[in-house]
Amino acid sequence: MGSLQFEDRMSKILFTEAVIQRRVKEMAAQITADYTENGLAEDLKGRPLLLVGVLRGALVFLADLARPFPIPVEYDLISVSSYRNGTAPGAVRLVKDLEKPIEGRDVLLVEDIIDTGYTIEYLRRSFIARKPASLRVCTLVDKIARREIATNIDYRGFALEEDEFIVGYGMDYAELYRNLPYIGVLKPEYIG
Numbered sequence: 309m310g311s312l313q314f315e316d317r318m319s320k321i322l323f324t325e326a327v328i329q330r331r332v333k334e335m336a337a338q339i340t341a342d343y344t345e346n347g348l349a350e351d352l353k354g355r356p357l358l359l360v361g362v363l364r365g366a367l368v369f370l371a372d373l374a375r376p377f378p379i380p381v382e383y384d385l386i387s388v389s390s391y392r393n394g395t396a397p398g399a400v401r402l403v404k405d406l407e408k409p410i411e412g413r414d415v416l417l418v419e420d421i422i423d424t425g426y427t428i429e430y431l432r433r434s435f436i437a438r439k440p441a442s443l444r445v446c447t448l449v450d451k452i453a454r455r456e457i458a459t460n461i462d463y464r465g466f467a468l469e470e471d472e473f474i475v476g477y478g479m480d481y482a483e484l485y486r487n488l489p490y491i492g493v494l495k496p497e498y499i500g
Contacts, residue, residue, distance in 0.1 A: 314485060318492035323466060325489040328448075328477055329372065331465045335446065336376040339416065339463060344379060350441040351414045356380035358413045362431065363387035363404065365420035368478035368486070369448045373418060384408050388427055400430040415440045419447040420478045422461060423454035432459075449474065449491070473499055 323331075342348045343357050356379070361370035363385050374381055387404035415435060422428050428445060435443050446463035453471035468474070473496075475481050476488030481499060 314488055315492075317485075317495055317498045319495045321490050321492045322468075322472075322474060323477075323491040328465075328489075328491065332369070332372045332448070333376050335463055335465055336373055339373075339446070340377055340379055343414065348442065348444070349414050351412060352441065353412065355413060356382050358408065358410060358415050359383040359418050360406065360410075360415055360435075361385050361418045362420070362427070364486070365478045365480065366418050366448075369420050370418045373446070382408070386431070388430065390427065400427050402434070410435060410438050410440045412439065412441050414442045415444070416463075417443065417445045419445070421449040421451055421474070422447045422459065423451040425455050425457040425459040428459050428461075429457060448477070449479075 339357075349357070359370060359374055359381055361367055361383060364387070367385075370383060374383060384406045385404065386402075386406050388400050389403050390400055417428070417431060417435065419428060422445075428447075432443065432445070444462040445460065447461055448465040449468055450461055450464040450466070451468045451471070453469055472493045473481065474491050475485035475494050476491045478486050479491065480486045481494055485494070
C-alpha cells in the first residue's frame with residue numbers, strides 16, 4: 309500500500325462529499341414525493357417501500373439514501389457477481405439472495421453504478437419473475453459511456469459520459485477505496 313494517501317492516487321475528484329450528500333437528499337425527496345403525492349405506490353396492502361441494495365457497492369449509498377426518508381421504508385440486500393474466465397459478456401450469477409419475499413411489494417432497486425447494463429437487467433428480470441407490485445431502479449452513477457444494453461433508470465444521481473475508472477463512496481478497485489466520502493478517478497498506475 310505504501311505511504312500514499314488515497315487522495316494522491318486520484319487523478320481528479322469528480323463529486324465531492326458535499327455534492328454527493330446534497331444530491332442523495334434531493335433523490336430521497338423525489339422518491340418520497342413519488343411514493344406519496346404522485347401515487348406510484350401499487351402495493352395493495354400498503355406496506356412500506358422496500359429498498360433493495362446491491363452489495364457491496366451500493367451499501368454506502370443505500371444507507372445515506374434511506375436516512376432522510378420521512379416515510380416508512382424497509383430494506384434488504386442482494387449480491388451478484390459477473391462471471392469471469394472467458395464467459396459471455398453479461399453473464400451474472402446470484403451470490404446472496406433477498407431475505408424477504410417481494411411479491412406484491414413496491415420495490416426500489418438501489419445500485420451504486422450502472423455501466424454496461426447487464427447486471428441491472430439480470431436483477432430486473434429476476435425481480436419481475438417474483439411479481440412485485442412495482443419495480444423501479446435507482447443508481448447514484450449512470451456510466452453512460454459503458455452501456456452495452458438498454459436499461460431504464462428511474463432515479464439517477466449523476467450521469468457520467470466519460471469512461472473513467474471511478475472509486476469511492478462504496479465503489480472499489482480490488483476492494484479498496486469504498487470508504488472514501490467522495491468519488492474520484494483512480495490514476496492508471498494504480499489499476500492493475
